[in-house]
Amino acid sequence: MPELPEVETTRRGISPHCQQQTISDVIIRNHRLRWPIAGSLPGKLRTQRIQDVQRRAKYLLFVTDSGTLILHLGMSGSLRICNKNEPVKKHDHVDIVLSSNKVIRFNDPRRFGSLHWTRQAVTKHKLIHELGPEPLGEQFNAQYLYNISRRRKVAIKNLIMNSHVVVGVGNIYASESLYLAGIHPARAASRISLQRYEKLVTAIRNVLQAAIESGGSTLNDFTQPDGQPGYFQHHFRVYGKAGQACEHCQQTIAQITQGQRSTFFCKSCQR
DNA sequence: CAAAGGTCCTGCTCGC
DNA sequence: TGCGAGCAGGACCTTT
The missing domain is CATH 3.20.190.10 (MutM-like, N-terminal)
Known part of the structure; x- marks a missing residue:
């Protein structure tokens, strides 16, 4: 949730x-x-x-x-x-x-x-002190991601979900951000240019910021703290949309498993 | 049996 | 050989 x-x-x-x-x-x-x-x-x-x-x-x-x-x-x-x-x-x-x-x-x-x-x-504190930067803070930027990703062959989706690299990018927004940045989720982190990291950082920031501003997205039973069933069904572009058409190119959205989590992406828009 | 929004921990491999 | 970093998989749960 x-x-x-x-x-x-x-x-x-x-x-x-x-x-x-x-x-x-x-x-x-x-x-x-x-x-x-x-x-x-x-x-x-x-x-x-x-x-x-x-x-x-x-x-x-x-x-x-x-x-x-x-x-x-x-x-x-x-x-x-x-x-x-x-x-x-x-x-x-x-x-x-x-x-x-x-x-x-x-x-x-x-x-x-x-x-x-x-x-x-x-x-x-043990749980806090080794965490990476906040995604909406200044320390999280393209140069930072680029530097940290040199000679790391982990898939980019796993890299951005690693809390030592950057915090707060969960399974939904990892897929959504990579779609917006046009990056294939399985691409090795070391094989992404600084320019493309610029796009990715922008996408991560935008997608999180938009969701915060709309009061948080939810799939199931998120309840607003005041007890209201304050659902906000966010408009996801790829997450949970396997088999549906990509809104950009109409290609069927694919689903794969990475790190035991589902990933959704467009095979033609994301490289 | 599968999958669901998280993330720490363990143990393996790889390269210096 | 030894060591650290990086990485994959397991673990923790209930509900649908």
């Missing part, structure tokens, strides 16, 4: 509810997420005042006076704001109870999400 735009949309959705708030309690109904939630987490968070809700890659960062809660939505996670006494739904694993008596409720069917508490600077 969450690609970067959904995570950013979630951040923007819950952020206003966190203003001036203190965490009064943390309720863990199921601690078995991707990594077991530390039993000490509620004690660490209780009484902490939330200063800010930030995002790094697809991690949401709840910055408090004495540390940071690092939350990842995994493949199927979502947050919503609800009242304390609202009945729990299936897969509602964690509640972060605020002093307003509102609750940030974490739901995650597949349990690939995670929660970590750190007292140190968040940039030093």
